Amino acid sequence: MKIPTRAYWQLLQRYLAPQRGAVLLMSGLLLASISLQLTGPQVVRLFLDALQAGAGIPLLIRSALLFIGVTALQQVLSVGATYWSERVAWTATNQLRADLTAHLLQLDPSFHTAHTPGELIERVDGDVNELAGFFSSFIVQLVGSALLLMGVLIAVYWLNVQLGLAFTAFVGLTLGLMGRVWQGGTPHWQADRECSANFYGYIGEVFTATEDLRASNAMPYVLRRFFEVGQRWWPVRLQASIWGQSVMNAAIIALAMGEALAYGMGGKLYWSGAISLGAVYLVLAYTAMLGAPIETLRIQLQDLQRANASIIRVRELLAIRSKLTGGAERLPQGALGVEFHAVTFSYQEQPAPHHENAGVEQAVLHTLSLALKPGRVLGVLGHTGSGKTTLARLLFRLYDPQQGAVRLGGVDLRDVQLSALRARIGLVTQDVQLFEASLRDNITFFDATITDARLLTVLEQLGLQTWLAQLPNGLDTPIASTSLSAGEAQLVALARVFIKNPGLVILDEASSRLDPATEALLDRALDTLLQGRTAIIIAHRLATVERADEILILEQGRVLEQKSRQQLVADPNSRFTQLRRIGLAEVLV
Numbered sequence: 001m002k003i004p005t006r007a008y009w010q011l012l013q014r015y016l017a018p019q020r021g022a023v024l025l026m027s028g029l030l031l032a033s034i035s036l037q038l039t040g041p042q043v044v045r046l047f048l049d050a051l052q053a054g055a056g057i058p059l060l061i062r063s064a065l066l067f068i069g070v071t072a073l074q075q076v077l078s079v080g081a082t083y084w085s086e087r088v089a090w091t092a093t094n095q096l097r098a099d100l101t102a103h104l105l106q107l108d109p110s111f112h113t114a115h116t117p118g119e120l121i122e123r124v125d126g127d128v129n130e131l132a133g134f135f136s137s138f139i140v141q142l143v144g145s146a147l148l149l150m151g152v153l154i155a156v157y158w159l160n161v162q163l164g165l166a167f168t169a170f171v172g173l174t175l176g177l178m179g180r181v182w183q184g185g186t187p188h189w190q191a192d193r194e195c196s197a198n199f200y201g202y203i204g205e206v207f208t209a210t211e212d213l214r215a216s217n218a219m220p221y222v223l224r225r226f227f228e229v230g231q232r233w234w235p236v237r238l239q240a241s242i243w244g245q246s247v248m249n250a251a252i253i254a255l256a257m258g259e260a261l262a263y264g265m266g267g268k269l270y271w272s273g274a275i276s277l278g279a280v281y282l283v284l285a286y287t288a289m290l291g292a293p294i295e296t297l298r299i300q301l302q303d304l305q306r307a308n309a310s311i312i313r314v315r316e317l318l319a320i321r322s323k324l325t326g327g328a329e330r331l332p333q334g335a336l337g338v339e340f341h342a343v344t345f346s347y348q349e350q351p352a353p354h355h356e357n358a359g360v361e362q363a364v365l366h367t368l369s370l371a372l373k374p375g376r377v378l379g380v381l382g383h384t385g386s387g388k389t390t391l392a393r394l395l396f397r398l399y400d401p402q403q404g405a406v407r408l409g410g411v412d413l414r415d416v417q418l419s420a421l422r423a424r425i426g427l428v429t430q431d432v433q434l435f436e437a438s439l440r441d442n443i444t445f446f447d448a449t450i451t452d453a454r455l456l457t458v459l460e461q462l463g464l465q466t467w468l469a470q471l472p473n474g475l476d477t478p479i480a481s482t483s484l485s486a487g488e489a490q491l492v493a494l495a496r497v498f499i500k501n502p503g504l505v506i507l508d509e510a511s512s513r514l515d516p517a518t519e520a521l522l523d524r525a526l527d528t529l530l531q532g533r534t535a536i537i538i539a540h541r542l543a544t545v546e547r548a549d550e551i552l553i554l555e556q557g558r559v560l561e562q563k564s565r566q567q568l569v570a571d572p573n574s575r576f577t578q579l580r581r582i583g584l585a586e587v588l589v
């Protein structure tokens with residue numbers, strides 16, 4: 001894949017324009033330091049010629065001091081240039097990292113199912129790292145090296161036209177050769193980045209699953225796979241490096257030939273009396289100096305090659321759009337009514353069209369309809385895999401149904417702004433993700449506008465003040481992902497939901513892993529949480545749906561029963577009554 005030059009400019013403009021001043025300063029310093037490089041040999045040449053002409057000691061000392069001064073100044077300039085280019089590079093790449101992270105966070109769940117967290121980390125960090133040089137010094141180094149090359153050539157022409165012509169031919173050949181070798185490299189570097197992302201993706205998976213892996217003694221298999229993934233990477237990396245190395249070898253050989261040329265021609269011209277000894281020195285020094293810009297060009301081109309691969313991947317990533325776009329409708333205040341109208345949903349985006357019954361067979365929900373009035377509590381029961389969690393995901397609009405409509409407060413979810421929608425629904429699931437942060441930040445999600453007073457009120461309303469009092473540092477207690485019990489984690493999740501003041505609360509098997517004491521605590525908290533709100537309680541156990549006004553029994557994505565709890569209890573033939581008689585655990589799990 002080839003990148004349009006426009007893409008380079010877009011990237012550079014977007015991330016360098018905000019730091020125009022720093023970029024200018026950096027360029028100035030770099031160019032000044034490069035041009036000083038040309039001055040050093042001129043001083044030595046003056047010195048040598050003066051020596052030959054029989055100049056006195058004071059002149060020699062003066063040229064020595066001048067030489068030291070020029071060299072020192074050049075070093076100072078290049079330190080400054082390095083400082084500023086690092087600054088520019090870090091500012092630009094951090095911004096790019098932030099943009100990529102924000103972009104990834106708003107992508108659909110189907111994208112995140114297809115890409116592991118480790119792979120995404122590699123893309124947000126690894127790919128962006130490769131771009132650091134591109135942002136900071138690439139252009140300046142390129143332009144600077146080209147200027148230095150031209151400066152050398154002009155100086156040589158000025159000395160002697162014959163020499164100038166020979167040098168020009170030599171530089172042209174060298175660059176052509178390097179360009180030829182360089183061109184073949186980009187696809188190899190791209191493949192290298194790909195392998196690297198896979199590799200880190202795999203490591204990420206392994207570390208996310210350490211507990212399960214250890215429990216099932218799967219270490220040897222995991223490590224074996226680790227080697228396989230690494231093994232696939234290494235020939236690719238080898239190829240890419242060989243391309244890079246070949247460019248360097250070509251450059252070194254070319255430079256050796258250049259030096260031979262300079263010695264030969266310099267000697268000949270000196271003997272014929274066309275140039276002075278100082279001039280011979282100048283030619284030799286400049287030839288040696290040619291190595292630097294050619295080497296810089298080589299490194300920059302190799303960096304660009306790696307950057308190219310990263311730019312392609314970064315652009316691919318940014319080009320992925322969320323399939324879910326919202327509208328401008330508002331949701332009503334207060335408790336929200338819920339309606340599923342003939343919803344058919346499948347996780348597979350495009351069911352194979354040639355297949356008979358395509359889409360229906362793979363569907364998780366089949367023309368499912370349900371209605372729940374504002375303020376009512378619905379208990380949902382059903383076997384594992386019957387589609388209970390899918391109901392919750394559709395309400396959150398993590399996916400859109402293929403047929404039918406989901407409405408909240410009478411508004412089709414597709415017409416509501418996504419963030420507004422999600423702000424009005426609270427979800428508590430079995431596995432609560434906790435951050436390595438204080439209890440406060442874990443409840444507020446780092447939103448500093450939520451005051452402690454409000455937090456304390458919420459915890460008190462949920463009946464959690466005694467629990468809070470047990471914690472060593474109250475709201476400041478650091479919460480590592482392992483230090484809370486499953487039940488306590490769920491209490492944190494309840495507080496998170498409560499603080500949003502949602503119009504609809506969904507509990508997805510939230511209480512299925514709790515010890516009786518915490519469950520009692522949770523129960524009391526729920527009394528408060530559900531007041532004045534619509535709620536959907538997805539449960540494994542009958543006890544959990546005791547508080548429900550209505551019961552829905554799902555079977556393979558279809559509604560088996562939906563009635564008020566009293567009605568179902570009164571009806572001896574209802575499935576619900578049967579379940580109560582046999583005990584839910586045996587029937588549903």
Ligand SMILES: Nc1ncnc2c1ncn2[C@@H]1O[C@H](COP(=O)(O)OP(=O)(O)O)[C@@H](O)[C@H]1O
Pocket residue numbers: 113347348364382383384385386387388389390391
């Ligand atoms: N992200 C997903 N991608 C593909 N299929 C899924 C996904 N999540 C769930 N399913 C499938 O959808 C069906 C219903 O799952 P789910 O709603 O989680 O059931 P429940 O919560 O009732 O146990 C199951 O057959 C499951 O395999």
Ligand SMILES: [Mg+2]
Pocket residue numbers: 388389390508
């Ligand atoms: Mg589920």
